Structures are given as structure tokens and as C-alpha cells.
Amino acid sequence: MSKQKVAIYTRVSTHHQVDKDSLEFQEKELKNYSEYLLGIKDYEVFSDAGYSGKNTKRPGYQEMMNRIEGGEFTHLLVWKIDRISRNLIDFAQMYEDLKGYDVTFVSKNEQFDTSSAMGEAMLKIILVFAELERNLASERVTSIMLDRAQKGLWNGAPTPLGYNYDKETQKLTINKKESEHIKFIFDQYEEHHSTGDVKHQLEIADIKTKRGGSWTTKTIGQILRNPIYKGTYRYNYKKAGRGEIKDKEEWIIVDDCFPAIIDEDQWEKVNKMLDENYAGQVSNRRRAKNVHVFSGIIECPHCDINYIASPGTARKDGFKPSIYKCRNYSVSKAEYSDCPTNNFISEVNLGPFILNYISNLVKVQQLIINQRISKDKAEELLIQERYFKEVVGIESKGLTTTYNAIYNNGSEELFKKPQNNNKVTDLQLKQLKKKKEKQEKALSRLEDLYLYSEEAMAKKDYLIKQKQIKDKIKNINSKISERHSNISGSQSIVNFEFIKKASRFLISQELIDQQTINYRKLISNIDKQLIKDFVQSVVRKLVIDEKKVLELEFINGLKHKFIWEDGAKGLKGRM
Incomplete structure (x- = not known):
């Protein structure tokens, strides 16, 4: 059993309370309680003099909780509950924290100890009232907001495009200039049936968002779906934080609440079109048989977002390579892209680079173990073959970590799971x-x-x-x-289990002895999902810019950064 230690907490709200509630009295009584009732002589006292119990902003309390979090104490002992907090919600939160840290809460005055069934039950009764207080507050807020909405008052949140917020009346009024932008968005969608096309039309017209930013198809879709533009207020529609849509029964809907910008017929027509387009997209996704080997693991260094995958143009033999592009980049309309370098890359170029680099790493690992080749030689072998002709080296940190781990630990320790x-x-x-x-x-x-x-x-x-x-x-x-x-x-040991996986895959496909892997032939002969599963069990992330692989992060967190020659064109050409 680990050593037990008690955190004793004392507090008085003024420096002149009567003796029975003084810090000294509390401290003396609680020390005795710890020694003789709990049987624990190892304790430390934390005190706050002249601090109210209405909140937890007290230096002694904060220091104590930080050290409890660090695993230093097994018990928290107080004179009575209100010494910790007079706020039930704060107390309930603190108790949940203590349970997470496996710390027993003891109150001398109320005579309960959460290590006992009765003490736990008594505390739960208190927490029931805390929960009730929270629920009553929530119900009160909901009631207030519904009442405000029915009166046409705006219930906070950013003012939507097309409207102004009047602080005095707390109502929304139409912003004439922005309302024209809203009409433009609805008219354009009705004409083009595509949020992507609406985005491009907004960019051509040099129309910005309410905050002066760039448009996304998601933002446009949200505007088209928002019933506020036909005058309907919809509250309690989504959950806070994650934005998930709540059950319809929880929504608060108030018709004719705000001045309308779009007439109801057009709003209904546009939303029906959105529904039909969405249903078609879902159906297409269900029918799609394209497997994108590198989906979800390619990142744009400029936008800090992932590339999206889509099927490219089919070849004569029916092969349809995947195209990966930065989410901010539209291939067909590059002049409207938010991505400064219009990042995209084809599977026909990326696949050979990644598969051959993994193959080279497997071979180099064996050469380091068996022949003790130098780090420079290892680097040379890693970037041999035509796919790496514009790569002049690998950044020293990742290369050195890889080489030293293999060289010093050997095959036995190398694959030992840390x-x-x-x-x-x-x-x-x-x-x-x-x-x-x-x-x-x-x-x-x-x-x-x-x-x-x-x-x-x-x-x-x-x-x-x-x-x-x-x-x-x-x-x-x-x-x-x-x-x-x-x-x-x-x-202490770098986990290179992924190299073992790579080796087994290459051997099973009779590729280990091949000088170069023919990626096009590989994906024609093997189930593409198998290749995707293999790649994503080895590679965590790829950072790609202007068709150049800048960084390959393996599943164990090790990063290999590639140094390209000046003026390199990157991975271009066809297989």
C-alpha cells in the first residue's frame, strides 16, 4: 500500500473570527483528527485567511489542489464543508476532481468520510442539490431566452450577416448593404445549384464575410440553411462546442420574429434544392468504390489543414488515380484559391515516392545491423532511385535518431515495445x-x-x-x-515496430528483393484497401508543398524531413 498523506485545509473569511473558528483552532483540531482518527501522521496544512468561500480563487486552496493533482496526497481533511466552498457547484466540481485523483474527502464537523459507504452517501445527497441547482439555472435561462425570442429580442451570439444589433432595443435591424449580399447568395445558389459556384461568384464580386474574411462552402451552406433570413428565430438548435444538431424536440422556433430578408417561398425552394443535392452526394458516396491510399494523412504547411482526396480522370485501362489537394485549393478554379501555392498532388507521383522510401528504409535497417554501414551511406541508400533524384538529403535530426537507434540497439531491442x-x-x-x-x-x-x-x-x-x-x-x-x-x-528505446510491419508486407508481396517498387503494377495486382491499410499503419503524416514531400512522420512519431535541391520541380510526370 502506498504511503498516505493528508492535505489539511483551513479558512476564515476575516482575520477576526471567534476563537472556535480561528485558523489556529481548526489546524490543531484537524491535526489531532488526522493522527488519532485517521491514523496518518504525515500531513501538510494549507490556509487562507480573509478569503470568502463564495469561489475558489484563494492562493492556499489553489496550491493545495495543484499538489493534489500531482499525486502528493491521499486525503483532504477540512473542519467543515463550507471551509472549502459555499458554492455547491464549485464543491461538486472539486469532488469530481478528487475522485479522479483517488483522494478521500473528510469533513470533521459533518462527520463523514468518503472512504466509507455512509460518508459517500451523505456527500451524494449534497451533490444531488448541486445538480438540482444547475438544472434549475438551466431551466431559468431557457425560459428567459424563449421569452426574449418571442418578444423579438436577440439572444446573443454574433450578429448574422445582413443584420445589425441595436443595443438599446436588443433587436435585430436589417443592414441594407449586407442584406443585398444575402439576396445575392440565395439568387446565385438558385441559379447554379452549387455552394462552390456561389463561393466563386462572391469572390468575383469581391464580397467579403461579415468580418472581412474569405468564404467557404460551409459558411455559405449555413447561411442558406438559416431560417433567420425568412424572419424565423431558431434557438437551442446545436450543442455548444462541437456544434452537433440537437433533437428537434429541443429546438425553440419563433416565426415572424425578425425582419425577413428573403421571402419564404425562395427560402423553401433553396432548402429543397440543398436537400436534393445532399441526397445525391450521399448516394454517390455510397456507390463510390475509390480507395484513397493517402487520405487523411497529407497536410498543407501553409493552411495547417489536411488535403482532401478525390478520384482523378480515368486512364485508358480504367485506372483512376487519386488526386490529393489542399482543402483551400480548387483545381479547376485556381485563381480563387485561399492556399497561396495551390497545393495538389497525384497518387501516380506520390505513391512511388512513399512506397520506395519505406522499402529503402527496410533494406537500410538490415545493412546497418549486419554490415554496420555509416550514417552517410545509409542516407545515400535511403534516397537512391529515380523518384528521389531532386532530393539532396535528409535533415540530420531524424536521420541521426533513426541510425543511432538501429546501430546501438540491434534488431532484438529495436523492435521491443517500450x-x-x-x-x-x-x-x-x-x-x-x-x-x-x-x-x-x-x-x-x-x-x-x-x-x-x-x-x-x-x-x-x-x-x-x-x-x-x-x-x-x-x-x-x-x-x-x-x-x-x-x-x-x-x-528510452525508439519503437520501430512499423519497420517490421513494412518488412512483412514487402516480403508477402515478393517486393523485398526488388530494386524498385512499381507502384502502378502493385495497385493493379493487390487490393488497394490492403495497400492503404499498410501505408496508414506505417505513416502518420505527410507534409507536402508544391508537389514536394517536405516531411514524412512515421507512426512512432519519428520525422524524416527531405531537403530538395534549389528549383526542384517536385514529384511530376506520369507512371
Whole structure:
């Protein structure tokens, strides 16, 4: 059994409370309780003098919770519950955190201990009231918002394109210039039946979004689907954060709530067209038999988003190669692209490069183990063959890590799966992610309270609280990154299990002894899904720019960055 240690927490709201509630009295009583009732002599005291219990913004409390999070304590002992918090919601959140850290909560005055069944039951009764408080607040907010909507009042959120928000009346009024843009969008969709074409027409007309940004087909689709433009207010339509659509029974719909920009007949007609187009796209997707080997793993370095895959033009023999392009790039209308370099690449060029590089790595691994070739020779062999003729080298860091791991550990240790004994770190990472979710929910609740609560919150107070929560989220994100770094840094042996997979695949296809892999012939003779499964079990990410593979990240996190010669044309030409 691990060593037990108690965190003792004391608090008084003023420096002049009566003796029985003084810090000294609480501390003395709780130390005795720890030693004689809990049987634990290892304890540490955290105190907050002159702090209210209405929230948890107290230095002693925050330090204690940070150290509990670090796994330093097994118990939290208080004089009574209100010393921790007078806010049931804050208390409930703290208790959930303690459960995640496997820490027992003990209150001397209320005489319960969550390590016992009775103590746990008593605490759950308290938490039931906390849940009730949350639900009542939620119901009150929903009721207020429905009442506001029925009065034609805007319930917060960014003002939609086509409207202005009047702070005095809290209503929406039509923005004449922007309303013309809305009409343009509906008219263009009615004419072209395509959000992509509407996007290009908006760009030709030099019409920007409400914030002056560039258009996406998703944004256009959202405008066309929004009933606000026919005067209908739709609230509680999507879940906060992820944006998933709620059950229809949960929606709040108020007709004739706002001044309409589009007449109802046109809105219904356009939405019927959208439904029909979507049904056709789904049907096409179901019929599609194209397998895109590299889908989901190619990234554009300029846009920080993935490439999308689509079937290219069929060859005479029926072969239809995949085309991969940056999501911001339209092949047929490149002049409208948001991607600065119009990034796209064909499978006929990418496939041979990646498959032959993986094949070369398998062969080089054996040569390092058996013949002890040098790192320079290994680099030379990795980029031999015609597919790498414009690649002059591999960035030193990734190459050196690969070479040293193979050279020093040999085949036995090389493929040994690293053991992660740092279970505490993994637990802490899980807890941090949980903490982050709670702060994000708190931020959402704060916004609801500011916008819709009957008890008005001053904008200054809202902004201060908002910043505090955002700072907490930022701090948690920093800790999450640090945990990830610690976990990866604790693995002393680089896991190259993926090379074993590659070797088995190449041998099974009788490719291991071939000088060069003919990718076109390979995908003609083997089920393409098998090749995709193999590639995506070996490769985590490819970064491609102007038809040049800049970086290949393997499934174990190791990155090989390619150095191309000046003026290189990249992977062009046909197989």
C-alpha cells in the first residue's frame, strides 16, 4: 500500500473570527483528527485567511489542489464543508476532481468520510442539490431566452450577416448593404445549384464575410440553411462546442420574429434544392468504390489543414488515380484559391515516392545491423532511385535518431515495445484533459449567465472572469503539452515496430528483393484497401508543398524531413 498523506485545509473569511473558528483552532483540531482518527501522521496544512468561500480563487486552496493533482496526497481533511466552498457547484466540481485523483474527502464537523459507504452517501445527497441547482439555472435561462425570442429580442451570439444589433432595443435591424449580399447568395445558389459556384461568384464580386474574411462552402451552406433570413428565430438548435444538431424536440422556433430578408417561398425552394443535392452526394458516396491510399494523412504547411482526396480522370485501362489537394485549393478554379501555392498532388507521383522510401528504409535497417554501414551511406541508400533524384538529403535530426537507434540497439531491442511505467503521468494527463473540459463548460455557463441571466452581470466583471477561465485553459494546455513531452521523453528505446510491419508486407508481396517498387503494377495486382491499410499503419503524416514531400512522420512519431535541391520541380510526370 502506498504511503498516505493528508492535505489539511483551513479558512476564515476575516482575520477576526471567534476563537472556535480561528485558523489556529481548526489546524490543531484537524491535526489531532488526522493522527488519532485517521491514523496518518504525515500531513501538510494549507490556509487562507480573509478569503470568502463564495469561489475558489484563494492562493492556499489553489496550491493545495495543484499538489493534489500531482499525486502528493491521499486525503483532504477540512473542519467543515463550507471551509472549502459555499458554492455547491464549485464543491461538486472539486469532488469530481478528487475522485479522479483517488483522494478521500473528510469533513470533521459533518462527520463523514468518503472512504466509507455512509460518508459517500451523505456527500451524494449534497451533490444531488448541486445538480438540482444547475438544472434549475438551466431551466431559468431557457425560459428567459424563449421569452426574449418571442418578444423579438436577440439572444446573443454574433450578429448574422445582413443584420445589425441595436443595443438599446436588443433587436435585430436589417443592414441594407449586407442584406443585398444575402439576396445575392440565395439568387446565385438558385441559379447554379452549387455552394462552390456561389463561393466563386462572391469572390468575383469581391464580397467579403461579415468580418472581412474569405468564404467557404460551409459558411455559405449555413447561411442558406438559416431560417433567420425568412424572419424565423431558431434557438437551442446545436450543442455548444462541437456544434452537433440537437433533437428537434429541443429546438425553440419563433416565426415572424425578425425582419425577413428573403421571402419564404425562395427560402423553401433553396432548402429543397440543398436537400436534393445532399441526397445525391450521399448516394454517390455510397456507390463510390475509390480507395484513397493517402487520405487523411497529407497536410498543407501553409493552411495547417489536411488535403482532401478525390478520384482523378480515368486512364485508358480504367485506372483512376487519386488526386490529393489542399482543402483551400480548387483545381479547376485556381485563381480563387485561399492556399497561396495551390497545393495538389497525384497518387501516380506520390505513391512511388512513399512506397520506395519505406522499402529503402527496410533494406537500410538490415545493412546497418549486419554490415554496420555509416550514417552517410545509409542516407545515400535511403534516397537512391529515380523518384528521389531532386532530393539532396535528409535533415540530420531524424536521420541521426533513426541510425543511432538501429546501430546501438540491434534488431532484438529495436523492435521491443517500450514499456511505459509512468502510470502516474498517464493518470495526470487524463485528469488534465478532464479539467480542461470542465473549464470549457464553465466558460460556456459564464457566457449564458452574462447574456441571459435575470441578475445582470457588469461587462467588466464578465470580461475579468472570462479572462481568468481562459488563462486556466491556457495553463492546462501548457501542462498537457508538458505531460506529452515527459511521456515521450521517458521512452528510452525508439519503437520501430512499423519497420517490421513494412518488412512483412514487402516480403508477402515478393517486393523485398526488388530494386524498385512499381507502384502502378502493385495497385493493379493487390487490393488497394490492403495497400492503404499498410501505408496508414506505417505513416502518420505527410507534409507536402508544391508537389514536394517536405516531411514524412512515421507512426512512432519519428520525422524524416527531405531537403530538395534549389528549383526542384517536385514529384511530376506520369507512371
